[in-house]
Amino acid sequence: MKIALVGIGKIARDQHVPSIAASNAWELAATCSRAGRVDGVPAFTDLDEMLESHPDIPVVSLCLPPVPRFEFAKRAILAGRHVMLEKPPGATLSECHALEDMARKAGVCLFASWHSREGARADAARDWLADKVITRAHITWREDVRKWHPGQDWVFDPGGMGVFDPGINALSLMTKILPQPVHLKSATLEFPDNRQTPIAAQLDFTDGVSADFDWRQTGPQTWDIEVWTEAGKLHLTDGGEHMMIDGVPAGQDPSLIGEYPRLYAQMADLVAQSKTDMDLSPLRHVADAFMLGRRVPVDAFHF
Known part of the structure; x- marks a missing residue:
């Protein structure tokens, strides 16, 4: 599947980009960031422009800080895209619940990822x-x-x-x-x-x-x-x-090494099964x- 990364900062460069590159399930097809970019990948500074230019990208992964994330997630969901949220999934519990309601109404997957x-x-x-x-x-x-x-x-x-x-x-x-x-x-x-x-x-x-x-x-x-x-x-x-x-x-190594590679494998499964995973218990604490x-x-x- 094609996927777009929004927010090309330290966590995106350290974890998201290499995990996507190493996966057989994903192709990094576009990025959106105020300044960051990934070599060889179409780069945008405006989310709506990216979504309009790439209707072939079904999944958006958001690596922004928590406060601006709601508006970006909302726009991606309303554009019919599946959304993966870097932790924490939002700045407040209320906006996380709102995003889940939007995703279910739009028929798209939403994943509150917890890498630990x-x-x-x-x-x-x-x-x-x-x-x-x-x-x-x-x-x-x-x-x-x-x-x-x-x-x-x-x-x-x-x-x-x-x-x-x-x-x-x-x-x-x-x-x-x-x-x-x-x-x-x-x-x-x-x-x-x-x-x-x-x-x-x-x-x-x-x-x-x-x-x-x-x-x-x-x-x-x-x-x-x-x-x-x-x-x-x-x-x-x-x-x-x-x-x-x-x-x-004690314990054995998992078959897939690395927290973020396992997160992206989960996201692929959620999209394949048309499911949402929005466990908010860590944020509630x-x-x-x-x-x-x-x-x-x-x-x-x-x-």
Whole structure:
């Protein structure tokens, strides 16, 4: 199938473009971006012009920041195109629900993609935990915003989500592997004096689940989930790429290597089956954190 990429920034270049190029299911047929482009691929700066010029492209993948994404998704859906949404699928829950309603009425597929759910050991962790009694769980998700979003002030603007930009990856993995849903009880959100979104967060969920997110970590990055059960301890590291049971490596590599290649394989299946996948549980947890969170001021942050 032909596919168009909208928003040619770091995540598109690092993940989307190579994943599409390596897939037998997809052909990158056009891009739309204010400045970025992919060599050898027709480039546009206006979405409507791209859609009108390429009625042969049935699928649009949106790699834009969350705030402008709704309008682009809406226009693509109303033009009869299937849409794949980079995480998070929108800036608010309401606009995500609106997009799902539009897609169903238009008869097109809509995919809220959560790349951390495609970690190499995510399925194995879900399967191992399926029949276990969980006593507690803790998420440690600490990384360096300067490394992953260099100079991108939008992540600290309203709608940019702050530390929940990476933290939602942890929540997407959590909601995949835990056998029973949990909900937030309390949260502490650390806001730099000069920013509109938090740089760190501590979360307390039901059933003994807790999380620690921080965007100020330098050196090695930490993306871990630990789950204690009556049958032993499961430990996922590197965002789900590695798994241990009581300290012993476990789980097998999936047949298709890489989070984004697996996402694009899912999108191909959804289009083939005329299905929509708009699971919003990770975003719901983020919304709850902003509603319940106790705000704590911290030192100003500068790139």
